[in-house]
Amino acid sequence: xxxxxxxxxxxxxxxxxxxxxxxxxxxxxxxxxxxxxxxxxxxxxxxxxxxxxxxxxxxxxxxxxxxxxxxxxxxxxxxxxxxxxxxxxxxxxxxxxxxxxxxxxxxxxxxxxxxxxxxxxxxxxxxxxxxxxxxxxxxxxxxxxxxxxxxxxxxxxxxxxxxxxxxxxxxxxxxxxxxxxxxxxxxxxxxxxxxxxxxxxxxxxxxxxxxxxxxxxxxxxxxxxxxxxxxxxxxxxxxxxxxxxxxxxxxxxxxxxxxxxxxxxxxxxxxxxxxxxxxxxxxxxxxxxxxxxxxxxxxxxxxxxxxxxxxxxxxxxxxxxxxxxxxxxxxxxxxxx
Amino acid sequence: xxxxxxxxxxxxxxxxxxxxxxxxxxxxxxxxxxxxxxxxxxxxxxxxxxxxxxxxxxxxxxxxxxxxxxxxxxxxxxxxxxxxxxxxxxxxxxxxxxxxxxxxxxxxxxxxxxxxxxxxxxxxxxxxxxxxxxxxxxxxxxxxxxxxxxxxxxxxxxxxxxxxxxxxxxxxxxxxxxxxxxxxxxxxxxxxxxxxxxxxxxxxxxxxxxxxxxxxxxxxxxxxxxxxxxxxxxxxxxxxxxxxxxxxxxxxxxxxxxxxxxxxxxxxxxxxxxxxxxxxxxxxxxxxxxxxxxxxxxxxxxxxxxxxxxxxxxxxxxxxxxxxxxxxxxxxxxxxxxxxxxxxxxxxxxxxxxxxxxxxxxxxxxxxxxxxxxxxxxxxxxxxxxxxxxxxxxxxxxxxxxxxxxxxxxxxxxxxxxxxxxxxxxxxxxxxxxxx
Numbered sequence: 001x002x003x004x005x006x007x008x009x010x011x012x013x014x015x016x017x018x019x020x021x022x023x024x025x026x027x028x029x030x031x032x033x034x035x036x037x038x039x040x041x042x043x044x045x046x047x048x049x050x051x052x053x054x055x056x057x058x059x060x061x062x063x064x065x066x067x068x069x070x071x072x073x074x075x076x077x078x079x080x081x082x083x084x085x086x087x088x089x090x091x092x093x094x095x096x097x098x099x100x101x102x103x104x105x106x107x108x109x110x111x112x113x114x115x116x117x118x119x120x121x122x123x124x125x126x127x128x129x130x131x132x133x134x135x136x137x138x139x140x141x142x143x144x145x146x147x148x149x150x151x152x153x154x155x156x157x158x159x160x161x162x163x164x165x166x167x168x169x170x171x172x173x174x175x176x177x178x179x180x181x182x183x184x185x186x187x188x189x190x191x192x193x194x195x196x197x198x199x200x201x202x203x204x205x206x207x208x209x210x211x212x213x214x215x216x217x218x219x220x221x222x223x224x225x226x227x228x229x230x231x232x233x234x235x236x237x238x239x240x241x242x243x244x245x246x247x248x249x250x251x252x253x254x255x256x257x258x259x260x261x262x263x264x265x266x267x268x269x270x271x272x273x274x275x276x277x278x279x280x281x282x283x284x285x286x287x288x289x290x291x292x293x294x295x296x297x298x299x300x301x302x303x304x305x306x307x308x309x310x311x312x313x314x315x316x317x318x319x320x321x322x323x324x325x326x327x328x329x330x331x332x333x334x335x336x337x
Numbered sequence: 338x339x340x341x342x343x344x345x346x347x348x349x350x351x352x353x354x355x356x357x358x359x360x361x362x363x364x365x366x367x368x369x370x371x372x373x374x375x376x377x378x379x380x381x382x383x384x385x386x387x388x389x390x391x392x393x394x395x396x397x398x399x400x401x402x403x404x405x406x407x408x409x410x411x412x413x414x415x416x417x418x419x420x421x422x423x424x425x426x427x428x429x430x431x432x433x434x435x436x437x438x439x440x441x442x443x444x445x446x447x448x449x450x451x452x453x454x455x456x457x458x459x460x461x462x463x464x465x466x467x468x469x470x471x472x473x474x475x476x477x478x479x480x481x482x483x484x485x486x487x488x489x490x491x492x493x494x495x496x497x498x499x500x501x502x503x504x505x506x507x508x509x510x511x512x513x514x515x516x517x518x519x520x521x522x523x524x525x526x527x528x529x530x531x532x533x534x535x536x537x538x539x540x541x542x543x544x545x546x547x548x549x550x551x552x553x554x555x556x557x558x559x560x561x562x563x564x565x566x567x568x569x570x571x572x573x574x575x576x577x578x579x580x581x582x583x584x585x586x587x588x589x590x591x592x593x594x595x596x597x598x599x600x601x602x603x604x605x606x607x608x609x610x611x612x613x614x615x616x617x618x619x620x621x622x623x624x625x626x627x628x629x630x631x632x633x634x635x636x637x638x639x640x641x642x643x644x645x646x647x648x649x650x651x652x653x654x655x656x657x658x659x660x661x662x663x664x665x666x667x668x669x670x671x672x673x674x675x676x677x678x679x680x681x682x683x684x685x686x687x688x689x690x691x692x693x694x695x696x697x698x699x700x701x702x703x704x705x706x707x708x709x710x711x712x713x714x715x716x717x718x719x720x721x722x723x724x725x726x727x728x729x730x731x732x733x734x735x736x737x738x739x740x741x742x743x744x745x746x747x748x749x750x751x752x753x754x755x756x757x758x759x760x761x762x763x764x765x766x767x768x769x770x771x772x773x
Contacts (some may be wrong), residue, residue: 217518217575233522257478257485259515267489 020054022047028327032057033145033152036161037202045203048266049171052316052323056171059095059319068326069098072129076102077119078155079135084288084290084314085155089132092321117142124148128323129332132158138195151328159193163291166199167319170207172313173244176285181208186238186280187229188214189248189270189297192221192259196289197248201227214238216270218259219250235270242280247272247288247298255296263296273299285309286326346376346725346767352390353765356398356729358382360405361702362718371403373725376768381719388440397672398729401762404449405702405717406438406469406726408529408708409679410606411582411654413503414440415746416462418447420449422747423659428679429467430744432773435680436728436761439470439716440657441708444481445503451476451487453495460496468771469764470726472498472714474528477516483507486516493523498712500527501582504629506564508534510571517577526711528580529568531589532630536560543616543631551622554667556631560584565589569596572603580711581605585630587640594649604711605654607641609685610676612695614638614751624665624672625751628656631674642694645703652711653703655682659747674753680743685752687732687759691721729763736760 018043028047031039040048058064070097074093078086086102103123114122116135123131128150133141138158145152156162170180175256177183185204191197191213204211211229213220225231232238239245249268260266267273272286286298286308294300354370358381370385371378372392380390387395405636409432416610425442432440442459444450450459456473463471475497479485489500500520507513513529520527535561542548544555565581569592572579583606584590596603610628615635619626626632644650658675665672678685686704690697709717716726738755740748764772 217522218515257487260519261486261488261490265491269490 001081003138016135018267022051022054025330029331032331034163034324034328035141035145035252037163037166037199037206038161040163040203040206042206045167045170045207048167048320048323049174051326052167052171052320053175055319055322056316059315059322061116064095065097066095069093069096069130069329072098072329073127074098074100074102074130074325075123075132076155077123077131077133077166078102078104079133080103080105080156082134082156084317085132085134086215088314088317089153089155089320089321092325095128095318096322098325109138116143120144120147120294130328150187151332152329153324156195159195159198161199162195163199164317164321164324165196166203167324168313168316169200169246169287169289170203171316171320172287172309173285175316176309177243180204183209183243184212184241185209185244185246186212186214186242187246187248188235188238190219190221190250190254190259191215191224193251193254194248200246201229203228212238212242216260219254235276236279239276239279242284244285244287245272245277245280247286249291250290250293250297263293267296271295271297271299272302274302276280277302289313345769348375349393349768350374350391351394351396352385352387352392353396353398353403353729354385354387355744356401356403357404358719359698359701360719361698361706362405362720365719366698370398371719371727372767373509373765376725377629378719378721378723378725380721386685396763402730402759403719403727404730405705405719405723406728406764406766407436407683408439408441408714408717409655409657409682409704410441410652410712411443411608411656411677411707413443413445413658413675416446417458417532417658422661423745424466425463425471426466426468427660427676427744427746428657429463429469429471431677432469433681433764433766434744434761435655436683436730436764437469437655437679438726438728438764438766439472439714440679441498441712442471443501443503444474444476449476449480450474450497450651451479451481452768453488453491456492456495456497465557469766472496472712474499474501476500477502477507477527478512481505483509483512486512486519489516489520489523489525493525498689498714499526499528499580502530504530506530506532506534510567513568514575517571517575517579521577524578526578526580528582529564531561531581531584532556532563533560533566536563540631541627542619543633545616545618545634547619558633558637561585561630562588562592565592569601569603571599573595576602578602579604580652583608583611583630583654583691584641584650584673584770585611585633586637590640590644590649591709597649604651606654607645607650608654608656609654609678609682610751611638612642612645612653612689614686618751619669622669624667624669625676625749625753627669627672627674628676629674642689646695646699648699650704651707653700655679657745659745660749661747665749675749677743677745677747678751680745681738681750681752681757683728683730683761684757684759688757691758725768726766728761728765730759732759732763734758734760734762
């Protein structure tokens, strides 16, 4: 290794400290990995959001590069295709100076029958520092984390968790509303299959928001109310007085009579249109993790309308992922502290 | 708002007096009359007499029965697709002659009623051609194929009063579970034909000694009970409103009684055929007695009648299913199941009253008041404000069932040549006399 690297990094980073409101070296997370919102405390979430807030400003400058992760190797391991999450992590790593490598299932030996753990051991032998993983099965990130010696970031495992999405959603809300506590936040749509919904429920409830779940019964997890939020099957009821509406994507294969009868029926009763939005507070934010099905879960004029912060969510995504990479790197051996 | 077709009504103020009023909704059974105006009942009871009503017409019922019009929860027609067997118009004439003021039509047509536009078609055709009210049930699954759920919400908005796959039961527990969960969001009643098609496969009559003697493959009662028990588990899981369209055996009765005792939103029906006939009526392979579910043994029939009397069975239907010579004049195993029944429903039911098995108010509740409540329809009562839908019957007039005189286009009645005591003499829908 390069024993001087942390010193050099610290020296370069010192210049930036003045620009940032947060302590550049203080530990933010107690765990090595970010596997879900589940394990995060209120103060960890707040500090991550504060750090991400700083990165938002840096990302808006002409010079977006920081040497925070110089010398670090960051691997994106995506077993499920994803354009936006993968490119967001890639950009975050690159802006922080890491060497970023993308591995997707199609070009790897995973598609040749190698197991998840074989892949993990192979990658581990290359000494990565940060491993971002997306997998179609719940618990895959956890399993991987047990077998590798680097920091693992869950970029979505099955229908379990997608912590960076929840963090970027929280950051977006906090920037507009100035807080999370006591906001009425309606999460609407395919909650059953959504890792975004699970991470958001955990994060928003932990931060003191009043979370509502709004979905037709077949798209609600069993005993949904036991997760904590209020549950609504009529969208009109669930949206009344909401400060924030989070729409979820409905996968094509779930709208042809298997979970809901059809796209047109879904749009009629669970699509966000002007009439339904009018039931929420006038300053209600409209969010969507993307990619959107226009005319299925959301009307085009709402997605592009004045209350929509959907594009801003994408911007916040890069900042949040920079904050997560930075925070986890601080805990690594030889990291700044 | 009632989803039922709005019919041309007779707005005149008319009084029907000197009747024996039976209105299960209010527990009425006694002398009285009914005063109607603008298609609605404005007064009913012993105070409605010949004079003092300022009525344009006074009809003397001379002591006959006057009861809320029957709402038949299971009517098959051939429209659209098999109009030669039965149209909405011909079925409505049979209905009017039988005291049925509202037919709940099944989605088993060609095309299947599984889209809002087709619900609309039925309602428009009914408005233009039928003389009684018509309310359609729509398919639970597209094309009755048991795979993809149909558009419950849009169908409900179009006027579907419940969902059913008609002659078929939804075999897949997964599909039914989701349809129930989704239907519950809309308060939609799921009506199921409870027969495990796999277990019943190949069977053409009740399985037992008689099927052994006749050499016909049988359908065990278990085919019904297994699906019914499974469905009730799914009701428990989903909270859906569930109605077993027609049960045929005492084992099902026990299952229903248990579900009700557990407080589940479960109800069931029985066809008039299963209350008045049994498997021995098949005799020499008479296909008009081939029904689905099959007619069972006499002990089962008696148990079902007792089930209606005790209120475990909520609804009695005609299960009117017109079949023609091309589907009935065949070897028993090849013939289609089904019997017509709209026109004979009330008199056949009255026979159960005459022989002391079921009190008359219970029968009328099961054919009118309860269906109205289950389907959210107006009617089923003689209370002021209700639609002026009622029938008048002479409980003792005797008549012989002559198929060629029945109004249905198909003549497959299992009551051919039966002499009934009691006959509907007058039927009023929306204030208008549609049969007399």
